[in-house]
Amino acid sequence: MENHTGDNSNKASISHVIFDMDGLLLDTEKFYTEVQEIILARYGKTFDWSLKAKMMGKKAIEAARVFVEETGLSDSLTAEDFLVEREEMLRNMFPTSELMPGASRLVRHLHANGVPICVATGSHRRHFELKTQRHGELFSLMHHVVLGDDPEVKQGKPSPDIFLAAAKRFEGGPVDPHKILVFEDAPTGVLAAKNAGMSVVMVPDPRLDSSFHETADEVLSSLLDFNPNDWCLPPFENAES
Ligand SMILES: O=P(O)(O)OC[C@H](O)CO
Numbered sequence: 001m002e003n004h005t006g007d008n009s010n011k012a013s014i015s016h017v018i019f020d021m022d023g024l025l026l027d028t029e030k031f032y033t034e035v036q037e038i039i040l041a042r043y044g045k046t047f048d049w050s051l052k053a054k055m056m057g058k059k060a061i062e063a064a065r066v067f068v069e070e071t072g073l074s075d076s077l078t079a080e081d082f083l084v085e086r087e088e089m090l091r092n093m094f095p096t097s098e099l100m101p102g103a104s105r106l107v108r109h110l111h112a113n114g115v116p117i118c119v120a121t122g123s124h125r126r127h128f129e130l131k132t133q134r135h136g137e138l139f140s141l142m143h144h145v146v147l148g149d150d151p152e153v154k155q156g157k158p159s160p161d162i163f164l165a166a167a168k169r170f171e172g173g174p175v176d177p178h179k180i181l182v183f184e185d186a187p188t189g190v191l192a193a194k195n196a197g198m199s200v201v202m203v204p205d206p207r208l209d210s211s212f213h214e215t216a217d218e219v220l221s222s223l224l225d226f227n228p229n230d231w232c233l234p235p236f237e238n239a240e241s
């Protein structure tokens with residue numbers, strides 16, 4: 001994967017960081033993929049990454065609508081029924097969620113260096129609790145968490161709602177979007193960050209079409225490759241730590 005850093009004039013002004021959760025901090029996108037493959041197989045269909053690209057990052061009901069419409073199943077399966085059908089499988093998978101490579105190191109580094117950090121996830125409260133069950137200590141380093149079912153998040157990503165709500169809730173907020181760096185894995189999430197006027201580092205799954213990389217200011221294969229120096233953020237003391 002290319003590791004490009006776009007020409008971005010905001011690089012020297014970044015003071016705050018917003019993290020996406022699913023597929024960025026937590027390796028949970030694989031659960032959604034698995035469950036959707038199982039459901040589609042019941043209808044004799046296969047799941048592909050162009051559909052995945054349209055669903056990931058969205059609120060549950062919004063992603064469900066995309067799913068039934070794009071797969072042509074809307075006559076036999078409503079978006080609401082799809083959510084019910086997948087729920088039991090997801091409920092069993094989420095508590096096993098693991099961190100993505102480099103997530104812990106970056107979150108701890110920024111927190112230890114006084115950079116205000118938060119989470120903005122399309123996930124709703126109930127799923128958030130299941131996914132973060134084993135990661136409470138790491139998530140406690142976040143100044144705040146904005147969830148997909150927050151009343152201020154009228155529309156999910158790619159709407160800027162969730163990132164603007166997150167910017168408001170920092171100490172002394174709202175923080176100027178030009179001072180905020182967002183980390184995202186999803187095409188809809190990258191668009192949401194840009195729609196909010198923020199800078200964005202994309203860490204996409206390699207199976208996503210590379211045309212989705214173009215909107216991001218920087219594209220990395222892994223959070224392990226992030227260099228805070230490139231964004232005038234406090235450098236890692238030991239690159240190997
Ligand atoms: O990527 P997130 O954290 O916004 O989560 C969105 C959905 O829950 C999963 O795609």
Ligand SMILES: [Mg+2]
Nearest residue numbers: 020022023185
């Ligand atoms: Mg995500």
